[in-house]
Amino acid sequence: MKAQVGLIMGSASDWSCLQHSASTLEALGIAFEVKVVSAHRTPDLLFDYAESAEARGLKLIIAGAGGAAHLPGMCAAKTHLPVLGVPVQSSMLSGVDSLLSIVQMPAGVPVGTMAIGKAGAVNAALLAASILGHQFPEYHAALKRWREEQTQAVLNNPDPRES
Numbered sequence: 001m002k003a004q005v006g007l008i009m010g011s012a013s014d015w016s017c018l019q020h021s022a023s024t025l026e027a028l029g030i031a032f033e034v035k036v037v038s039a040h041r042t043p044d045l046l047f048d049y050a051e052s053a054e055a056r057g058l059k060l061i062i063a064g065a066g067g068a069a070h071l072p073g074m075c076a077a078k079t080h081l082p083v084l085g086v087p088v089q090s091s092m093l094s095g096v097d098s099l100l101s102i103v104q105m106p107a108g109v110p111v112g113t114m115a116i117g118k119a120g121a122v123n124a125a126l127l128a129a130s131i132l133g134h135q136f137p138e139y140h141a142a143l144k145r146w147r148e149e150q151t152q153a154v155l156n157n158p159d160p161r162e163s
């Protein structure tokens, strides 16, 4: 199936975080592609990727990066697709640097900024399903199922000593 979501990250070292976007997209049945694209180390590749994304059929981009995390913002500057930014937890500043680099975009170039780390990576995939659900009813149904299962899992395990 043709990729609908582009999952990009600034370094292969970001995969331990962004794999949670990948597994959630998989669980929702959303076709996606994965690529390391660095705003700083491969800027020309980033421009190329973002500029060609829409024509290649992508509907949304999830971009994760850590530290001076310019990838989501620069990606958003070069495409009109929705861009969801995932701040990767950095070793020096625990991801606060990543979060602030991604969230504080100037008016005119929006990036949907998620939480730091795994929660943000999972939620980026769920939000992608929610955004694309208007165009693809199967994603809307998959998201509904995912949320119902989550609710049921909590209701089924009320006593934390047993989990």
Ligand code: RP5
Pocket (backbone or CB within 6 Å): 009, 010, 011, 012, 013, 014, 038, 040, 064, 065, 066, 067, 068, 069, 088
């Ligand atoms: C950022 O620098 C990447 O997104 C990564 O989180 C961080 C460190 O990259 P590596 O030095 O581990 O490749 O561009």
